[in-house]
Amino acid sequence: MSQTKQVLILYYSRHGAIAAMAQQIARGVDSVAQTEARLRTVAPVSEVCASVAASIPETGAPYACLEDLKTCDALALGSPGRFGNMAAPLKYFLEKTSSLWLSGELVGKPAGVFTSTSSLHGGQESTLLSMMTPLLHHGMLITGLPYTQADLISTQTGGTPYGPSHVAGSENKPTLSAEEQRLCRALGKRLAELAHKL
Template identity: 75%
Template sequence: MKSVLILYYSRQGNTAAMAHSIARGVESVAGCEAKLRTVPEVSTVCEAVEDTIPASGAPYVSLEDLKHCAALALGSPGRFGNMAAPLKYFWEQTSSLWLAGALIDKPAAVFTSTSSLHGGQESTLLSMMLPLLHHGMVILGLPYSNADLISTQSGGAPYGATHVSGGDSKRPLSDEEKRLCTALGKRLAIMATKL
């Protein structure tokens, strides 16, 4: 069974909803299973520590989760055109995997949610690709053979799946956004079986 790690950070629940749609796509491929993981908040108070298990949602990711996955989907809300600090902080702790070459040639994809269509979605996706490229991963996007990518009035980009959550962050995923997330998960799982 190929394990596809879906690693995300979500404050309002939108990126988590995308992760679940991506998981459906992963699990539509025979021999593949989705493994949902998240990261803890980053505290501005040095003495503060998070519980080792979150109160709800996906468990926290470990370096072992990354080391043993067959593929990775990485998701974050957009923060001024960049990935959220908790996710970036986690990647800054992965030097041991980089030194071992543990992620080389594994397929990876990215996804994001922002409040507006012009909220830095594509630059956020690109920011998440940078550590993956440094780790030697093979980056996958969404090809335009996905008809929703051309016709969507909400989220979606060739660089990865996106969602427009609205100014109050309460807009649910549109049907197009759900299908694009599912398509991204399916493509990632198929590539995991081929590489």
């Protein structure tokens, strides 16, 4: 009997869309036997990159610590797009992972990424690529979504082979389309299955 695998879903969400995506990814993770999703977020930062939040969030997922990364078997990393790049709070957290890089703690673990933008052409794919870069430096094994996911062909909202995405619109609506939900769940399931296989 194999042991329970943990998939860390680490994200920053400002208007709720990324948090909604994280919940759907968790559903996909939890659909795989002996796999558990662990939701974690990061604190907002000020313009001088100092934490501006209390040490424990009032609602939602707890703040991540390096131990969460160290002990996970797989990782889903999510951020809203900021001019085609990940948001500063997530980047700030990742820049504090040098000790994990030096010790090789993340080498060989599967990872995937997800994002949300206000517009369909708001830099979704470049945001996803920006999140992959530090994960590659950590030696993680990046997975996306294969085109066997029919929603990648038919979606009129979010969804890319680089990872799930959401189009929030100018009003930043966190409600995910049916295709976006299915693609999020597909990434969660894929990471969970890879965690067991690897």
